[in-house]
Amino acid sequence: MVVDLEAIAENVALTLERVAPAQVWAVVKAGAYGHGDVAVAAAALTAGASGLCVATVEEGERIRSAGIDAPVLLLSQQSPRVAERIVAARLTPTLYAVDAMDALVSAGAKDLPVHVKVDTGMQRVGVRPDGLSQLVAALTERSPALRLEGIYTHLAVADRIDDPGTNEQLERFETALAELDLDGVLIHAANSAGALVHPGSRRDLVRLGIAMYGLSPGDDLTAEKLGLRPALTLRARVGHVKRVEAGSSISYGWRHTFDRATTVATVPIGYADGVPRRLSSLGGEVLIGGRRHRMVGVVTMDQLMVDVGDAPVAVDDEVVLIGSQGGERIGVAEWSAMLGTIDYEVVCGISARVPRRSIGG
Numbered sequence: 001m002v003v004d005l006e007a008i009a010e011n012v013a014l015t016l017e018r019v020a021p022a023q024v025w026a027v028v029k030a031g032a033y034g035h036g037d038v039a040v041a042a043a044a045l046t047a048g049a050s051g052l053c054v055a056t057v058e059e060g061e062r063i064r065s066a067g068i069d070a071p072v073l074l075l076s077q078q079s080p081r082v083a084e085r086i087v088a089a090r091l092t093p094t095l096y097a098v099d100a101m102d103a104l105v106s107a108g109a110k111d112l113p114v115h116v117k118v119d120t121g122m123q124r125v126g127v128r129p130d131g132l133s134q135l136v137a138a139l140t141e142r143s144p145a146l147r148l149e150g151i152y153t154h155l156a157v158a159d160r161i162d163d164p165g166t167n168e169q170l171e172r173f174e175t176a177l178a179e180l181d182l183d184g185v186l187i188h189a190a191n192s193a194g195a196l197v198h199p200g201s202r203r204d205l206v207r208l209g210i211a212m213y214g215l216s217p218g219d220d221l222t223a224e225k226l227g228l229r230p231a232l233t234l235r236a237r238v239g240h241v242k243r244v245e246a247g248s249s250i251s252y253g254w255r256h257t258f259d260r261a262t263t264v265a266t267v268p269i270g271y272a273d274g275v276p277r278r279l280s281s282l283g284g285e286v287l288i289g290g291r292r293h294r295m296v297g298v299v300t301m302d303q304l305m306v307d308v309g310d311a312p313v314a315v316d317d318e319v320v321l322i323g324s325q326g327g328e329r330i331g332v333a334e335w336s337a338m339l340g341t342i343d344y345e346v347v348c349g350i351s352a353r354v355p356r357r358s359i360g361g
């Protein structure tokens with residue numbers, strides 16, 4: 001797998017231009033959506049991002065161990081059991097309960113910046129809007145160990161441009177904030193979709209996730225329409241070539257039978273690497289020699305097979321599963337549409353055993 005860090009930087013710079021004067025904090029959780037967290041984090045910060053966002057303490061510690069000193073926000077409240085690690089790594093915790101505050105104080109926090117998350121309708125995590133002022137008061141009582149740096153919420157339907165739910169969430173957020181003294185506090189609500197198409201959600205900073213990777217935040221927001229450049233290319237090489245007879249079948253279950261004599265290329269990548277087993281039955285294709293060729297038979301754990309007809313394909317030829325070759329392109333969105341899912345799941349599903357190589361950084 002190849003990750004173009006110049007594309008990452010371009011997408012960050014484009015977003016900064018669009019959301020100014022708001023800051024951009026780059027979301028690099030889940031291994032930067034499968035792209036490689038440390039390399040992407042460094043590229044995003046170089047391109048102008050002011051901070052980073054992760055999901056777990058382990059992800060934050062990995063960023064710190066790479067020597068990156070930028071703010072790292074944990075996007076949900078963590079177990080009190082890891083409070084000492086949060087303090088030691090100088091991570092910025094998200095809070096929505098008093099016991100989590102007390103765990104950080106007991107862990108020796110000193111002027112530790114924290115963000116409070118408000119649940120305005122996602123109904124996943126966060127303090128209720130009517131409980132925000134009370135929680136902030138409890139946080140203030142724990143100064144100087146803890147310092148309120150930010151208050152935020154998360155938008156559930158920002159990818160649906162005309163859905164009134166986004167404005168409803170923002171109104172709930174504003175009502176909750178109106179009770180507070182917000183001098184010096186960072187207010188944020190926008191994810192990628194919010195940042196790019198809902199100006200009212202941008203506030204002091206935006207949390208740039210899927211769009212940073214040049215991918216679509218939702219059905220109504222294609223990467224092409226947004227001017228984003230995909231960063232990921234998934235490649236392999238032909239491992240074996242053979243001629244098969246008409247009437248013969250292939251792969252587990254013999255679910256595909258050839259109606260003519262043809263040539264099959266076997267490619268050493270499979271569902272253990274992140275190519276969904278059923279992609280072949282849905283019409284999945286690859287690029288070899290700048291041409292599209294269809295997968296045949298079920299994708300196996302370590303290999304997949306491609307019907308290349310009479311094309312001059314040889315062992316070690318490059319195979320592009322996601323990306324461009326010649327004048328053809330297979331995008332992540334093509335996979336997600338076939339699979340009935342979203343771009344996020346496709347890229348996060350590329351497993352750790354696929355080597356990552358960064359270029360352009």
